[in-house]
Amino acid sequence: MRATPAERKYATSHEWVLIEDDIAIVGITDHAQDALGDLVFVELPDVGDVVAAHDEAGVVESVKAASDIFAPLSGEIVAINEALVDSPEIVNSDPYHDGWMYKIRFSDIAELDELLSAEDYDAHVEAEEH
């Protein structure tokens, strides 16, 4: 299992967030991609969509099941990772870098406080498994 990157924040629904100025880059964690198995399809929100934190924003599909991705923060989708359309397996092989899913220009900085640190996310995963 890959180590959970320390400089990011995490949602209990297994998305990670990397902040660059007013943009939040979003993807799913290594734990999530491992649990899902081989991804065969990724549905991303559209650029321009306005989302609220906890809204459904995207779907990942493995052979066995479909799983919703949730927006970790409120804001406007300003970019999506088109590479995932043809190669959803990138999320499995590189969930924290090349497997990024979309970027949000987030609207409420206070929402960052609701997200977990890497340590707390790891603890959350541990607790979920037992």
Add this chain to the structure above:
Amino acid sequence: MGLQTALYAEHLALKARIVDFGGWDMPVQYSSVLEEHHAVRRSAGMFDVSHMTFLELEGPDAEPYLRNLLANDVSRLKTPGKALYSAMLKEDGGIMDDLIVYAPTLANPGRWRVIVNCGTRAKDIAWMQARAASFRVTLKEREDLAMIAVQGPEARAKVAALKPALAELANGLDVFQGVEAGEWFVARTGYTGEDGLEILLPGSEAPAFWRELLSAGVMACGLGARDTLRLEAGMNLYGNDMTEATTPLVSNMAWTLAWDHDFIGKAALEAEKAAGVKTRLVGLILEGKGVLRAHMRVLVPGVGEGETTSGTFSPTLEKAIALARIPVSDAGAPAVEQVQVEIRGKVFDARVVRPPFARNGKALF
């Protein structure tokens, strides 16, 4: 904790992801569904199918009993160990289960073998016992046996290399035929659309054989790959593609019916045919990207609505595929080639095809 096969410890040793399947703790994948699927299409993979139900039928009335019980006709089996795929119907024509029956071999000339599904075990045995009342037959379940299915273009060669004595017997097998080797029963059957063997053996001997197969380079494959393989091969899954509420005529199983003999459910099927069969089971290939699953609405232009019964992503086609039950068009209407499938509230185009979707390791579309 559910029931566990003789190979359970082997699955744990390989760090398989275990799920409940009909009350059994079974491996859904060991490494990756896609990798396991490709191994079967390209070389050799193996499945623990010991959770299935292994029945033996003996007695002077065994053949007439089976001819009455099954919609296909066992009197068509002319060589020792020859196998037949058949539906077992209720009086109303609804499918109780699908199964494979093997004619007796030279080694055991009185013994018919019937292998039925795992989830339907209790009701199948009760039904078969009840129907046996007026025949001189005895039905026995072999819970001491395990079964390993080795499938793929290299499957038979790999098994032969491991078990030369077995190889001599197995190499002469026709497709859909089995032979005994001591306590083992080896059949050239499978649920993947590839060549291969299904091997019944005492549970106590299964772990050692499994490990020999692993060291011969056969990949362990779970239920996830089993489903993608069988769907690509156009093979039905009981409970999804057919149930007690569907007859063979609407389940792409008309080819398994032997009309020239009497069987339970025949009258109901004749009536259905006379009245005009209303639906049919077809294959679908999604035009764009996405995944098809069971229970999705299918819109048939100018005809009506149907539903998918099974769906998955096809690793060989690299597209989503499904089986779907759709209404039959009026006689004389052009064949339906395109439908729409509703996925999460939006509709997408799908092409109607006749299964299978892949054969001999290659995509057919």
